[in-house]
Amino acid sequence: MMRALLFLVAMCLAGGASAHKPSDSYLVLNVAGKNVSGQWDIALRDLDVAIGLDQDGNGELTWDEVRARHGAIAAYALARLKLASAGVACPLRVTEHLLDEHSDGAYAVLRLQASCADDIVALDADYRLLFDIDPQHKGLLRLTNRTQTSTAIFTPDSPLQKLQVQDASRWRQFFDYVKHGVWHIWIGFDHILFLLALLLPAVLVWRAAGWQGRDTFRASFIEVLKVVTAFTLAHSITLTLATLGVVSLPSRVVESAIAASVLLAALNNIRPVFERSRALVAFVFGLIHGFGFASVLLDLGLPKTALLLSLVGFNVGVEVGQLAIVAVFLPLAFAARRTFAYRRVVLVGGSTLIALIALVWLFERLFDFKVMS
Structure with missing residues (x-):
């Protein structure tokens, strides 16, 4: 005992x-027919650890240093987020790079676009950002389809999720958040x-x-x-x-x-x-x-x-x-x-x-x- x-x-x-404070990223996806648009906010401090943004090593990031690594940021992020519908991949691309300020610091904002082969009923998402670096990292997702909104949280234990675009179950969302609450207190x-x-x-x-x-x-x-x-x-x-x-x-x-x-x-x-x-x-x-x-x-x-x-x-x-x-x-x-x-x-x-x-x-x-x- x-x-x-x-x-x-x-x-x-x-x-x-x-x-x-565990790191989070914020992913917003908007589904319209067979098209997906949205944005992905990723903390600059996390990107600096993952791919190195602070080129002069002075501990402070400048806009020029971030802009010089736009290509590397996009490549790193897109390699760790995959979307598919009905088993067919929906290739993502970054259309714009921005910066935003959250309560815990500065974030890179990636504007995203994707097209699927047919109208999307359910979207399969494979999220792997930073899990190999920070086991406490979470990806917070908000998915919208016209007037309907659903949410999900990606963790190392649940990197693969099927997101219902049409007729999403409210009870499923409830139990997902029960699970996320348990996970949040344990980490x-x-x-x-x-x-x-x-x-x-x-x-x-x-x-x-x-x-x-x-x-x-x-x-x-x-x-x-x-x-x-x-x-x-x-x-x-x-x-x-x-x-x-x-x-x-x-x-x-x-x-x-x-x-x-x-x-x-x-x-x-x-x-x-x-x-x-x-x-x-x-x-x-x-x-x-x-x-x-x-x-x-x-x-x-x-x-x-x-x-x-x-x-x-x-x-x-x-x-x-x-x-x-x-x-x-x-x-x-x-x-x-x-x-x-x-x-x-x-x-x-x-x-x-x-x-x-x-x-x-x-x-x-x-x-x-x-x-x-």
Whole structure:
């Protein structure tokens, strides 16, 4: 039990050590008959890593440097996106190069055109951009056909997708977003480490200036239930408000605040300040994490007709992913709660590592530089 718990914590910390804001690209495709048009926004920082844009090596990209690599950018992108209809390839071409600014930096914008042999009923998409470089990369797709809109998210686990152009199933879209919500929480190492920092002391109680194991599994379960419920309620509120456009915060502010929440939660395990109010802390910081969850849906630019379904499905997926982590962690932690190894190595040692990782994240996100690869 103890070895399994140490392995679980070590895996979370190992993933967290390389975690920063995962890269996304934004693909919009418009289908009309047998023709496809659209645009593809790809972060310049990702293209610089993939094919090298910074020719003078000074760490800053200029328009001349990007323009000089237009051919290489187009070749790299088109080699990693293939479209087909009814088993017949629809060759893509780049018709224009532009630049745009997103919340996390500058993006190359590729205007796309393709023609298929016949009118498109379903479009097969094979997306492979950056998966060999960044396993956390996602391709966010919005597909339109007259008044109908559907969405998809490409990940290393789902690079091939059949996109229904006509009569797209709303239930399929719902379950796709459930899956994407699960995936988002599992690769969101800052969210995982925050949750882990709150869960580590849930099987303990602070008495006589020291941590002691709780007497019953029921007491530990209730403590976990309060923390998880508070976190869920809070991030569901801000996820909904941010996705509906009611409240908006800059990406750097949100990402920095998330890092700060991980840091404070971990430090509290080393020297408890709010030992009896972890649920309140989970709620307060959960409000910030909700903005982080919302960034995926906001970046898709979903129309109002698809927004509610996608929002509910994504939120359900986040909860399923979160509960899966709790289901694995709680029995192991409870079994090991009275051991010296759990109280000192897992709780104090693990919390110290979490705090150090979060501190690096905080400086990276506040000052926009990268310490960890």
